[in-house]
Amino acid sequence: MGLFVAQILTGLANAAALFLVASGLSLIFGVTRIVNFAHGSLYMLGAYFGITLMNTLPGAFGFWSAILLSGLIIGLIGVIIEICVLRPVYRAPELFQLVATFGVILVIQDLALMIWGAEDRLGPRAPGLKSVVRIMGEPVPQYDLALIAITPFILLGLWWLITKTRIGILVRAATQDREMVGALGVNQSWLFTGVFFLGSALAGLGGAIQLPKGGADLLMDLNIISSVFVVVVIGGMGSIPGAFVASVLISVLNVFGVAYLPQSTLVLMYVVMAVVLLLRPYGLFGREEKAGEHGQAGEPDRPIRPAGLYGRIAVAALLAVLALIPVFSGSFTQVLLTDIIIFCLFAASLQFMLSTGGLVSFGHAAYFGGGAYAAALLVSYSDTPMEIAFMFAPLAAGLLAILFGWFCIRLSGVYFAMLTLAFSQLIWSAAFQWYEVTGGDDGLVNIWPAKWLSGTNAYYYFTLIVGVGGIILLRHLTHAPIGYALRGTRDSARQAEATGINVKLIQWTAFSIAGALAGLAGGLFVFSKGSIFPNELEIAKSFDALIVVFLGGVKTLSGGVVGAGFMEVAKDWLTRLEYWRLILGLVIIGVVIIAPDGIVGTLRKVSERIGLRRTEEFMK
């Protein structure tokens, strides 16, 4: 009984920081409709600033004012981010904003590395609250009790701010209908900036207040962001009480998970999230999203046509060059090109559902890594010949996509994205924590191709044929009736339904096809590396794909492939620099703001403007 109570108390104490960060994110989303992936970075910065300030300011007064000051500083940093990065892209589709905030993550990671160094920092203990209290015989840290006491006041304060003040009225009004608020003469820009300040400050407070329990390190940004998303989605996007209830739920669940089911703590969290989304698609306290709010904004896509004669000749020439590579260059180039082709296929599979179908998935890595793991598990446990294991990769990933897709397509917009994220995290946590089967962090090794494919040359050709084949297949499907129907469901679901097209079935099919081809890429990947680790299933991997599709051009057909090729080459060059993330992050933010059409889209427009390319017939 004592242990039980102690664990509940630990859970409640852990909920404090989580609630602070989650309520900030929820607030920002509710008003600005921006899913701020950089919110975890603000939390990390809050922790670092907290440590620096606590070491400067003396005593208990110094400790608590350091926490408040960190909140203030992070709030101001949030304002800078909002004004410089997000203001220019408010009118853009949500994917643009997401990518921009991901750029911010990269920038902040390297800035933190520059300022505070790579070493993990231990947080100072709170003066006067350093010891433990015995409750029913179990030791409970005093600081935990302090946190439990503080959290309700924060909730109360936020509740008062939102329900009783003029600012709160504006925030609530903007959450429901921001255009109306604008029409009634409220300066939206400053309202957004203000909300960003508040939300960021809460993240900063969360980072600083957890210091005595956790400390600060460079991984805490991405570590917390997935829990925060779980909390916000379970609670309902934009709902503060929801964030509170969900933080407590998840924290307590985690503590009990650690005690009773140590192998499944992570899985548990995502299972809960998936279940909540299935029963209440908009979270416990959320309200239904208005349709169309998250649709494709901006200029409509152009009509498409299969490549003409010149296009085909160009592609054939490129393929001929690729086929001749082994004759001219060494194995290093071939390995790099193998990586590039695999990544291109992965990106193309995402582009199929994302651009053609308007289905923005945050968890596409699940199918890439899922396919890779499926093949690797077959090889490891049943000595399956490589050929069969390889074919199993797209099959398994496709089945996974059929299963997850069935749940996901019932939702749309941000909630769709969040559920795909939850499922991918589910797969990731299974791979990470189910040590006996998947090897956990050590991954699965010795997964080599069959003899006839084992040379660098042979595997290069294998990848070239399968990879390019997959890309061409996807491209063809885009031009086939199924691809057109998919585009139709994206352009106008109502029209599609009113002309006999089963929208959900089409979306489900596209989801499954995209999953299977991501799995094919995963199969190529695992046999090229000879091993697979959980990081191929991480959020970062899903984001890589999103970013390259975006870099290449969302509203183009070849954007994913071009973006992936560009990115792999750029990374190969950039990662030799110490602060490559900073540069990459700045490039991403720059592209979002300056060239939102991406590489292919921008090239197309520029070449039309200067007369290198005729304006397409149907645009006249």
Added chain:
Amino acid sequence: MNAVLKVSGLNRFFGGIQAVKDVTFEVAPGELKALIGPNGAGKSTCFNMLMGQLPPSSGKVFLNGEEITGKPPRDIWRRGVGRTFQITGTYQSMTVAENVQMALMSHHRRIFAIRPYAYKLYREEAMALLEIVGMADQADRACAILAYGDLKRLELAIALANEPTLLLMDEPTAGMAPKERIRLMQLTADIVRERGVSVLFTEHDMDVVFAHAHHIMVLNRGELIAEGTATEVRNNKKVQEVYLGGGMLFNKEDTHA
């Protein structure tokens, strides 16, 4: 003669508000019937229930004798109902012809075909339909750059793709210039005559309604208050009240004046 569309006792509540009250009517083959009424009378709600976008609270809808109440729009479409919307919902990223081809692919059940290029399928049939609405010369333009009136005509061509026995047109001329309105309704009337299609449409423009509709139904506050030919409806006391005022409030002043 069997009715193409038969609606009986249709009701719809939104919370405590009854948007449609016990609406019963029929549409005969080859009939061009208008459903008119002031803003908020329940016309669109009625339409959405006929096409399956909205389930009725109670009541039944029959198409050619088969019950279609509560079926999803795509099923109702398959049974031969074409629909145009008050606000067009064409596929912006496709060309004019492709928009029609899309509906034809669905009609011929080729949506899941993998081999063919979609832009080549049923091109000729699509051109024939575009010819009917006078859009053939714009067949290869992107939908996104069309004028609104042209989009409306395109929608009509799409609605004809499944060889419907019934066309449901929700405010077909909304947002169009006066000249275009007349042309579009003339076109619709021609289609009714030549193809034997029945049309049920809602409309705000009374010139359009009285010029073309064979029969007119008037909806007010969710209830059908009159039905008949143009002259009958024009002379109906209740209809005059609804459209020209004459509510209780003004009666006294009227008598004094």
